[in-house]
Amino acid sequence: MAFLDVAMREQRTQSPVYDFRDEERTSASQFPPVPHFSDEDVPPAPLDHSSPRYEIGIRIEPVALVTQECITLTSAMRKHARWAQSSVSAILGGSVQPTSLQVPEQTVPRPNSSRGSTPRIDPVGGKSTIGPTVSDDESTLASRWGLRTKKVKPVQDNPLLSAFAKLRRDLANCRDVSKFDAPALLHPFLQVIRSSSTSATITSLAVMSITKFLNYNLITIHSPRIAPAMHLLSAAITHCRFEASDTAADEVVLLRILRLMELAISRPEGLLLGDESVCEMMSTGLSMCCQTRLSEVLRRSAEMAMVTMCQIVFGRLAELKIEDPPVQPSGRSRSNTTRSMVPPVDEMKIQPPLMGSVMGNGREPRPSTDNRASYESNQEISGGEGQASAEKDAPRQAQIEEDDESTPYALPSIRELFRVLIDLLDPHNRQHTNAMRIMALRILDVALEVAGPFIAAQPTLAVLVEDDLCRHLFQLVRSEDMVLLNSSLRVAGTLLTTCRKLLKLQQELYLSYLIACLHIKVEIPLEPGIDSALYEGVPQAPKLVKPAPSQPSSGRATPVPVKDRRQLGLEGGQRRPEAREAMVEAIGTLIRMPVFMAELFVNYDCDVDRQDLCEDMVGLLARNAFPDAATWSTTNVPPLCLDSLLTFIQFLTDGISQAQPEDAAERIAQLRRQRRRKKIIKSGSTKFNDNPKGGVAFLVSNGIIDNPDDPVQLAKFLKSTTHLSKKVLGDFITKKTNEELLKAFIGLFDFDGKRIDEALRELLTSFRLPGESALIERIVNVFVEKFLNSSISDSIADQDAGFVLTYAIIMLNTDLYNPNVKKSQKRMTVEDFARNLRGVNAGKDFDQDYLQDIYDAINQNEIILPEEHDNKNAFDHAWKTMLLNTQNAGQLELCNTNAFDAEMFSATWKPIVATLCYVFMSATDDAVYSRVVSGFDQCAQLAAKYGATEAFDRIIYSLSQISGLATEIPLSTSLNTEVQVGKKKVMVSELAVRLGRDYRAQLSTIVLLRSLQGFEIAVGETWVYVVRILRNLFVNALITMPVQSDNKLSDLGPIPLQPPAKVIDKDGKLAETGIFSTFTSYLSSYAADEPPEPSEEELENTLSSVDCVAACRVEDLLTNLLTLPSEQLEKLVNALLSEMPDAPSPVVVVKPDVRPAPVTARVNGTRTAKHGPDYDAGAVFLLELATRLVLRDNDTIATAGEALTNALQSAVRNASNIHPLAASRIVQYLLELLRHSFEHDFMRAPVVLHAISSFNDMLLDQTATAVVKGLTLCVGQPGPLRADAIASPDFWSILQRLHQHKTEADNVLAILEKLTEDSSPTQSSSPTFRGITPDSYTPALTLATSFATAASMPGSIIEQRRDLAHRRGQKPRPPRPEDAAIVQRALKAITVLYALGGLAPQLIKQSALERGEAWKEYWGAIFRGLAGVDGIAMSACREVRNRGVSVLLRILLSDDLVQPEDLNTSEQVESDEVEDDDKSKSTTQQVNNEWTAIFSEVLFPLVARLLKPEVHKADPVGMGETRVVMVTVLCKAFLKYFDQLAKIPSRTIESAPSTQDGPDTTDEKPSAQQSRTKQEFVLVRAWAGTLELLDRLMNASVGTKEGEALEEAVAEGVKNVLLVLGDAGLLVRAGDSNLKVHDDEDEMQAQLWRETKHRVEVLLPGLMEEIFPEPKASSMPLPASAPVPDGAAGDEKGTMA
Secondary structure, eight states, X not given: OHHXXXXXXXXXXXXXXXXXXXXXXXXXXXXXXXXXXXXXXXXXXXXXXXXXXXXXXXXXXXXXXXXXXXXXXXXXXXXXXXXXXXXXXXXXXXXXXXXXXXXXXXOOOXXXXXXXXXXXXXXXXXXXXXXXXXXXXXXXXXXXXXXOOOOOOOOOOOHHHHHXXXXXXXXXXXXXXXXSOHHHHHHHHHHHHHOTXXXXXXXXXXXXXXXXXXXXXXXXXXXXXXXXXXXXHHHHHHTOOOBOOOHHHHHHHHHHHHHXXXXXXXXXXXXGOOHHHHXXXXXXXXXXXXXXXXXXXXXXXXXXXXXXXXXXXXXXXXXXXXXXXXXXXXXXXXXXXHHHHSOOTTSOOOOOOSSSOOSXXXXXXXXXXXXXXXXXXXXXXXXXXXXHHHHHXXXXXXXXXXXXXXXXXXXXXXXXXXXXXXXXXXXXXXXXXXXXXXXXXXXXXXHHHHHHHHHHHSHHHHHHIIIIIHHHHHHHTTOSOHHHHHHHHHHHHHHHHHHGGGOHHHHHHHHHHHHHHHOOOXXXXXXXXXXXXXXXXXXXXXXXXXXXXXXXXSSXXXXXXXXXXXXXXXXXXXXXXXXXXXXXXXXXXXXXXXXXXXXXXXXXXXXXXSOOHHHHHHHHHHHHTSGGGGGTSOTTHHHHHHHHHHXXXXXXXXXXXXXXXXXXXXXXXXXHHHHHHHHHHHHHHHHHHHOHHHHXXXXXHTTSSSOTTOHHHHHHHHHHOSSSOHHHHHHHHTSGGGHHHHHHHHHTOOOTXXXXXXXXXXXXXXXXXXXXXXXXXXXXXXXXXXXXXXXXXXXXXXXXXXHHHHHHHHHHHHHHHOTTSOTTSOOOOHHHHHHTTTTTXXXXXXXXXXXXXXXXXXXXXXXXXXXXXXXTTHHHHHHHHHHHHHHHHOXXXXXXXXXXXXXXXXXXXXXXXXXXXXXXXXXXXXHHHHHHHHXXXXXXXXXXXXXXXXXXXXXXXXXXXXXXOOOSSOOOOTTOEEEEETTEEEEEOHHHHHHHHOHHHHHHHHHHHHXXXXXXXXXXXXXXXXXXXXXXXXXXXXXXXXXXXXXXXXXXXXXXXXXXXXXXXXXXXXXXXXXXXXXXXXXXXXXXXXXXXXXXXXXXXXXXXXXXXXXXXXXXXXXXXXXXXXXXXXXXXXXXXXXXXXXXXXXXXXXXXXXXXXXXXOBTSOOEEOOSSOOOHHHHHHHHHHHHHHXXXXXXXXXXXXXXXXXXXXXXXXXXXXXXXXXXXXXXXHHHHXXXXXXXXXXXXXXXXXXXXXXXXXXXXXXXXXXXXXXXXXXXXXXXXHHHHHTSHHHHHHHHHHTTOTTTHHHHHHHHHHHHHHTSHHHHTSTTOOSOOHHHHHHHHHHHHHHHHTTXXXXXXXXXXXXXXXXXXXXXXXXXXXXXXXXXXXXXXXXXXXXXXXXXXHHHHHOSSOHHHHHHHHHHHHXXXXXXXXXXXXXXXXXXXXXXXXXXXXXXXXXXXXXXXXXXXXXXXXXXXXXXXXXXHHHHHHHHHHTTHIIIIIIHHHHHHHTSHHHHHHOTTTHHHHHHHHHHHHHHHHHHHHHHHHTSOOEEEEEOOOSOOSSOOOSOOOOTTTOEEEEEOHHHHHHHHHHHHHHHHHHHTTXXXXXXXXXXXXXXXXXXXXXXXXXXXXXXXXXXXXXXXXXXXXXXXXXXXXXXXXXXXXXXXXXXXXXXXXXXXXXXXXXXXXXXXXXXXXXXXXXXX
């Protein structure tokens, strides 16, 4: 058998003293083997402790030991008066060796005797007689050998002594005690124990002897017939009897019996005990525990022994198979299940006597140890008592011997022991004292610890757990006895830990009571300095605690007093502080199970019909963790609750790293649906309780009730929902309009097999009976009809009889329990009840027994709602109701997984975080700080892991408020003082001092910022608090913006902070420590309006703040922000912008009342006020961080770029109210954003440029660096952005206003050069060509001209100083760098202007203007810049002027200036003929006239201005050179275009006759008769104007070197022109009257000749005759086309070249 194998293995693991396995060695010696110390057979030797192996055992021969025990016991007995006359044989016992005269006994076969026969026990394994024997040896010898003996009656020994003599004789031939018959060995000792004639001393010796035999392994599991021996031993020690003497001695015997029982069960041989033996031993132990007349020491010892024995007994369940429960009869209710599984009365039972003897099982009357008998009386009966006892026990011994292979104890005895222990807990049994209950609770606690799961697995034990144990236990929890309460709570905790799978509803009832008892219904007190918003979320009352339903109009005359309800266990109520602490500890024990809270959440919070135990539990712990909870309990309760909360959080955090099961998603979705449904049903029930129709409509709209018109469906919902008000439900279903609903509702009940009062009681537990008789009548009618249809009752004749009987039952219930009836008034009796019902049962009376049963049931238990019971049956009724619902509720679902942690945390985080905040704010102990900080960190991890954004936001908000760093208005930094300590600079500020002084704030700051790192994605709406903290830390120099190489703003440099009010160099100052020096320093600071020097304490606090912020690793946080997803980053950017001044409008404005004016600092000196807007470093920090985040990539720009653009543009528009330093950085942010986001709709380059262009000159000058740098980047590369920018007038306006900037003028010119370079013809063919466009051409020319003309004055001064130095013969001083730079820029600008001139032909083609207008627009702009009134050619700077004239000449000589399409050789068109129908000719005429402006509007005005005296005075030295150059320019320009001028048709004008046709006319005015029309030619007019200006140039400086140079230049130039004109056939010598005019060409030649001759003769007399000599008289005049002589022509051409 399995249990024998286990026992043998356990026996082999022990260390036996003797080795009984070697039989040969045993028989070879008359002495048993000695203890061996090694594997070899060696003689006994002294114990050697140095030996590696040694065994401790007895040191005498075992047989001798047994014999000695026999002699000791018989010696003690003989000293007793009762056994003083014993025979000699009792002393001798028998011979050691058999004599030769003895005849060996024949082996007698074992008869198949009945149980009444007396078996004999053979000493060596045969049979021998148990009982008295008389001279066995002598009679045998005499009879065998035929000798005659004396017929003298021998002295008969007492059977007890004879048994010992017999044992000694049997042992005489024994060599191995281990093979001696175990029952025979124990028999004499057991007889002594069972004998009532022995004294306590003798009984004690017998018990000690048996204890030795077991301890010394003389009796083992291998001993022969060990099973019956153990049964005999159990029977003897449980029926021990002895004469009572001294109380102390008696209790010593009982103590030794306890020890023997404990030893017998705990040894391997104990597995051989049967169920009855174990029951008897348990009964004996419990008797000692329960009898109050025994000493406290004995009872406690018995309890300890019982604990040990129960550990072993219940541990046996692990080896037992699960037995099927007995089949229940059909129709048996759940409330009778427990009784059905309890064994019948005739089976074994443990009935420990609470009074009298402690021995036996209580089924037979036994003499008590208190009954003391005299020696004489005992002596009289001593002769026959042993025999009687032997005869009485013979049948039992025979039965035991017959059942050698008896079944070991198993489930029957364990079940009975479990039942007895549970019955001892019955709080209503007055025989059981609290001490007994406490003892039973301790034993049960051990049993559950050892075998709780196995108990739950056995159906017959599980039913005891579900019903009796829980019922008694949960009632004991309401006890005011603290010891009993603590024990009950401990057992309840162990029970729920091990058997909770069976106890779903029981656990709900138990925890609901604890929550109701412990939850504080007082509002949380407001503590000074603690924001009440920090602990929002702590429930003021648990969800399961409902107001008392009893109301004055509920049908009861008076409501049940709350005090009585609390005593009944229906409500929590006030408990003693010690009791509350014990309950909190019990809850903490349960929460320390990692799966406990998850199981509560899944099985209760997610079940529609169950309470929200998980939420209530967390709320309970949270509320009691507040310090004020100690007012109603003890000071230990708040930390205990806090520890439980943190333990719960720790378990959730441990589950983060675990993988979820594969099928978890489906189960989680199911739980979510259940919770959603539960929430809807609870909301609908609340609405139903206020307005039933509205509640039903709400439930229908949310899909809970599919068809409200179906009465059955609606009735099922109303009956199954526990959240409805019973009163409202009763009123609703009894309305006349709801008759079908009432029938359907009552039709859902099953009244089969119930009496009518039982059925009525069941019905009225579901709703409250209305008070109106008509409504009651309607209910009774439907009820009776349903009852008679579902239950066959012979006692009720028809429906009318049932109606009357039902109404009578209601009236009886009212009469018996009406509280308004005075005590003196008589209440209805059963006779009155029967009398009222005479003849109503179809004309007959109801059966009297039937009515008696009904009356008794009502009299014992009122028919009323369970929550309104106010008598002793309240709990029983609620318990029965719970048992009825157990099967429907199912078993508890075990949740050894983290799959539900997310949902659980989402439902419970609010009170947890609120509690952590409050405790953190009010704590003073470092250990509390440490635990709470850990709790915050773990909550943050959970919120981030499970996406609980609201929870994470709550944590961020709470910690930010605790830290004090998230102030909406930053603390003033006007008094910030920078302290230089060694190589370290420390900024002492108000914020740094506050933070360093507050340890709590430092901890919260570290927790907040460290919790954010890695979990930034979990932040929802609390970015604003993080932003405030970062801003405040930055402005106080506690953090810096991290440097990132890939950042698009990396070249901006660090954000400057507001200058400190004072800078102190600790190392540079003398160590002045005296009082006088300190006072002097204070006075000097006060007089200078400076902040006082920070104290050592403030400096130390600042250093603490620096260390605290360094530990937060804010740089890592800022770096992580750049990796946020776009959606999250958008929230952060919005938060950053919302904290800009004047939120919510993200515009930087001045706040003079918030931040004092910045100051300039001087080391250890005074400060001077600085005018202008304040510098807000915090606003700059926010904008730069937002810009960095937005510029991360295209997604972030698309997501958050618009908000940032609006903010930056608003700031730029309001830049006049911003400090220039801030405005400069903001402009750069905006331009950088423009460069990367110009493709988006929210960004428009013209809008940005217009905002910057609106700066006043001072602001633009202060922000020039940022503006130019940003614009350079924006237009640096061809593309749409460049096109949009340069097309904006504001772009050129900005450059125009900055072209004179001291530092940025070069960069502005570089922009212009870059644009011009990219606009060159070689670049224009590129597909990405985005250079100067037609729209931007004029502004670009204007800008280049501005650069060139800007050098007029500086260049002139430089040259004048240089000329003066030359005249004086001195070395000129170097010019100022800024003046030289201006000149150099001017020269570069002239080059740019020339390059722009090369773009004119291309731009004219691209322009949408007409040809003439386009030529005037583009070429005219160049000429205005070069030769305008303020043009480059008019510059006072000689170098710039000459460069400009040179460029002008190059442009004039360019082939691109006049294109072939600009010429028109068509006939002249009269002005009055130019009509709209001939627009093409008019356009041609207009085009032909445009390019001729190079003479009339460019060159002629330019020369005229250069001839002015004031112009000459500007540069007397260099102006002559310029005039000489202009002579060349005039001549070359005319030579370049005379051919095109000649092709232009003439026009008819009216003119007066004069002596000359040139520009110089006489003062004579022609008369009207003399005026005539003539043809005007452009060539003639241009040449006449040229000659006129040359004349003026030559005469401007007559008599000077300059004049000589001009005269020479003019002569050479005119001569060249004349030669070319003559060579071209345009200038032909002809007489004034001889030239015949045939056409326009002849007219032009005639006019040209006359004009030339007239003017040249005045300018250069004789030149015309020299070039065009008059022909001789004899010679024929040369024709106009006659060629010039070769020599002359060659000379002329050479001169022109």
